[in-house]
Amino acid sequence: MPASPDDAALQQAARCKAIVDNAVEAIITMDENGIVTHVNPATTAIFGYPPGELIGSSIALLIPAPPGEELEHSIQSYLETGTDTPVISRRELSGRSTDGARIAVELTLVAIRVDGTREFTAILRDLSERKLAEDLIRQRDQQTLRTREHLARLDRLYISAEMSTGIAHELNQPLTTIALYAQACRRLIENGAGDPAVELQALDRIEKSARQAGEIIREFRGLVSRHKAGHEQVDINRLIENCPTLIEHDLLSRNISLKLELAPNLPSVHVIQVQIQQVVLYLLRNASDALASETGTGPKWIVIRSERLSDLWLRVAVRDNGPGISNALAARIFQPFFTTKKNGMGMGLAISQTIIGDHGGELRLNEDYRAGAEFYFTLPIRTA
Amino acid sequence: MSSEQTVYVVDDNADIRDSLSLLLKSVGLDHQVYGSAAEFIDKCSPAARGCLLLDIRMPDISGIQLQQRMKDAGFGLPVIFITGHGDVPLAVEAMKNGAMDFLQKPFSDLVLLDIIFRALELDRQQQDELEQKREIEARLETLSKRELQVMERMAIGDMTKVIASDLGISPRTVEVHRARIMDKMRCRTLAQLILMLTQVRNDSFG
Numbered sequence: 001m002p003a004s005p006d007d008a009a010l011q012q013a014a015r016c017k018a019i020v021d022n023a024v025e026a027i028i029t030m031d032e033n034g035i036v037t038h039v040n041p042a043t044t045a046i047f048g049y050p051p052g053e054l055i056g057s058s059i060a061l062l063i064p065a066p067p068g069e070e071l072e073h074s075i076q077s078y079l080e081t082g083t084d085t086p087v088i089s090r091r092e093l094s095g096r097s098t099d100g101a102r103i104a105v106e107l108t109l110v111a112i113r114v115d116g117t118r119e120f121t122a123i124l125r126d127l128s129e130r131k132l133a134e135d136l137i138r139q140r141d142q143q144t145l146r147t148r149e150h151l152a153r154l155d156r157l158y159i160s161a162e163m164s165t166g167i168a169h170e171l172n173q174p175l176t177t178i179a180l181y182a183q184a185c186r187r188l189i190e191n192g193a194g195d196p197a198v199e200l201q202a203l204d205r206i207e208k209s210a211r212q213a214g215e216i217i218r219e220f221r222g223l224v225s226r227h228k229a230g231h232e233q234v235d236i237n238r239l240i241e242n243c244p245t246l247i248e249h250d251l252l253s254r255n256i257s258l259k260l261e262l263a264p265n266l267p268s269v270h271v272i273q274v275q276i277q278q279v280v281l282y283l284l285r286n287a288s289d290a291l292a293s294e295t296g297t298g299p300k301w302i303v304i305r306s307e308r309l310s311d312l313w314l315r316v317a318v319r320d321n322g323p324g325i326s327n328a329l330a331a332r333i334f335q336p337f338f339t340t341k342k343n344g345m346g347m348g349l350a351i352s353q354t355i356i357g358d359h360g361g362e363l364r365l366n367e368d369y370r371a372g373a374e375f376y377f378t379l380p381i382r383t384a
Numbered sequence: 385m386s387s388e389q390t391v392y393v394v395d396d397n398a399d400i401r402d403s404l405s406l407l408l409k410s411v412g413l414d415h416q417v418y419g420s421a422a423e424f425i426d427k428c429s430p431a432a433r434g435c436l437l438l439d440i441r442m443p444d445i446s447g448i449q450l451q452q453r454m455k456d457a458g459f460g461l462p463v464i465f466i467t468g469h470g471d472v473p474l475a476v477e478a479m480k481n482g483a484m485d486f487l488q489k490p491f492s493d494l495v496l497l498d499i500i501f502r503a504l505e506l507d508r509q510q511q512d513e514l515e516q517k518r519e520i521e522a523r524l525e526t527l528s529k530r531e532l533q534v535m536e537r538m539a540i541g542d543m544t545k546v547i548a549s550d551l552g553i554s555p556r557t558v559e560v561h562r563a564r565i566m567d568k569m570r571c572r573t574l575a576q577l578i579l580m581l582t583q584v585r586n587d588s589f590g
Contacts, residue, residue, distance in 0.1 A: 168468075169468050172468045172489040172490060173397055173399065173400065173489070176400055176403075176489040176490040176491065177397075177403045179492070179493075180403035180406070180493070181403045181406060181407075183407055183410075183493035184403065184406040184407035184409070184410045185406075185410075187407070187410035187411060187493070188406075188410045191410070193410070205399065205402065209399060249441065252443065252446075253441055253446070253474055255446060
């Protein structure tokens, strides 16, 4: 038996009531003057007012002026134009709860006609939780940014410490030479055993060593000054060739031989030179540290290899014959602050990976290479 | 300083070698310079006297490696390492391996010469001890088998009567051996004899 029209209307009304009563949004019905005629339970849950206090009051109680004014104005303008579209659609504004606290809400206001009179239904979605979440995300982003800037600064310090060690080491040779010649000359003259020819020769050598010291400083300055540059077209092989200067004495003292296997005629890459240099240095240093931890007496070596993978990609690999990286470790080494070194900060690989990622490439551990460790990164071949 | 002492220098940097050479010459020290550890091993014998100034960082064979090889080959030369910036851990290793001292570049000539003279003095003492040891060994060579047996027992404090009964000879014969031992070893007291034996037998007595 088909339902009577009355039954259908009742069913429809019950359905609507169930929806309204269980909605998460506050659903408020008001007359054309903005006087509240009905509220659902969510309204009380969000704003704290019992229904009795709201019914008969102005909607301005929940959405105070100036937004309240605007709301009344919107209603007014609806009355004048008689449009059927929502008067207000998903507008974010600030409501007020019973204890006076401000609540971020999203308002949708629709007009309906019931028995020839106009009514309005306001649907208010509580945004405070979403707002909270958004604020959290924003804070975290800022924190991440700060951490990254902080790490980058630490890293510059690290590089400059490394450079100063390199400079000191290089300068010690000519400085020692200068001091020794000068001291020898003084003694020869004091003893009256001096031979002008010998002393002149020593003076020449002093001059030569001083010039050499100057060249060393210029060379290192050349390395440093490029650190300020942004993206530029870079010959990756030249970049690789410059890196070992900074840790040469480390490799020497650890008896590690370094071999460069650089593919000829590689196209240039568009990169921030200092950052890529930093990555190569990290990989070199990692390899060197790994080899230093080896107690065996066999030959220790590192190979840096550059090659063209395709029309689109270059690949640079740093390989060593150290102890290698176990599967268990491989899963964790790229995590920030994970380190196996006594004095490590555990940020090297994480930063390196970020840098290569920023350049559109990838930094990875070659898990197929088992006779030591091989890290490689790719860079896209493209021009500015 | 004994006349046959030489200051040996091994450094891969020619400027350092030449300037060190001139400085050593200015104070009248005999010296020899080498550009690599291999060259030094090739041209120098373990009998070399004096001291060695050794660059700690060199390609191929490092200073530390040369020190080890010299130790294995029985070189007695005191070794002074020349180290650069930040080489302290290496220098510590070198000292543990028996280096006499180390100099950090750049160094003053006064410090350098002071260390060199101390090294030469140490070398001279070692040389004297070695000569004494050789002399004692030479005297021991002159003892007969029976005299050696008696001496061993004297050294551990056995009385003449005990030695005589142990070896199945008369106390009178032991006395004769004793006198002859003291004569051949050129010492007047038992204490002197024991001291000499200690010098040549560090392994068993020391």
